[in-house]
Amino acid sequence: MPERPSRVVLVGFMGSGKSAVGRVLARRLGYRFEDMDQRIEERAGRTIAEIFRDEGEEAFRKIEREEALAVARLTGRVVASGGGAFAQPETRKILQKGAVTVWLRCEIGRILARVSRDGSRPLAGNRDIMRALLAEREPWYRMADVAVDASTGTPREVAERIVGLIEGRTRKTTSARR
Numbered sequence: 589m590p591e592r593p594s595r596v597v598l599v600g601f602m603g604s605g606k607s608a609v610g611r612v613l614a615r616r617l618g619y620r621f622e623d624m625d626q627r628i629e630e631r632a633g634r635t636i637a638e639i640f641r642d643e644g645e646e647a648f649r650k651i652e653r654e655e656a657l658a659v660a661r662l663t664g665r666v667v668a669s670g671g672g673a674f675a676q677p678e679t680r681k682i683l684q685k686g687a688v689t690v691w692l693r694c695e696i697g698r699i700l701a702r703v704s705r706d707g708s709r710p711l712a713g714n715r716d717i718m719r720a721l722l723a724e725r726e727p728w729y730r731m732a733d734v735a736v737d738a739s740t741g742t743p744r745e746v747a748e749r750i751v752g753l754i755e756g757r758t759r760k761t762t763s764a765r766r
């Protein structure tokens with residue numbers, strides 16, 4: 589890869605594999621892996637479900653935005669964002685800056701099969717709501733720099749697809765500058 593992005597930010601719906609793929613991709617690129625939801629939980633000393641329960645979604649989105657700012661200061665990172673982060677205009681702008689953003693595009697059937705209803709994801713309780721939420725968010729996910737098929741293949745295979753896309757993109761940018 590001639591020029592490497594400071595950050596590769598994975599976006600997409602719950603259950604699209606952002607964390608699993610992100611871990612493999614980071615290793616493959618020699619980057620460190622950051623999981624935004626995990627960072628939020630560590631900083632808050634509470635789970636995401638507890639934050640939603642105690643303070644509501646709006647408060648969570650504010651914390652999420654602050655975490656995006658913290659992550660934007662880091663370099664050499666693969667970042668797994670939370671499923672709603674890229675649908676928040678301000679948070680999206682923060683995540684896009686200086687990064688290559690990748691949409692893990694995943695069929696709703698795969699998502700519903702992967703996401704458990706154990707209460708750890710506050711917005712995953714009702715399958716009809718999940719369908720509606722995905723439809724509502726797709727236009728935002730589409731704003732990512734590249735989209736990769738995440739419905740099929742292992743995390744390693746999806747990570748390899750991403751490497752191919754990033755390399756192609758970097759090559760294009762480099763030759764356009766010449």
Ligand code: S3P
Nearest residue numbers: 601602625636670671672709710
């Ligand atoms: C959310 C997705 C979750 C987490 C929170 C809200 C959403 O992240 O940020 O529960 O709005 O879709 P994952 O995509 O990692 O499940």
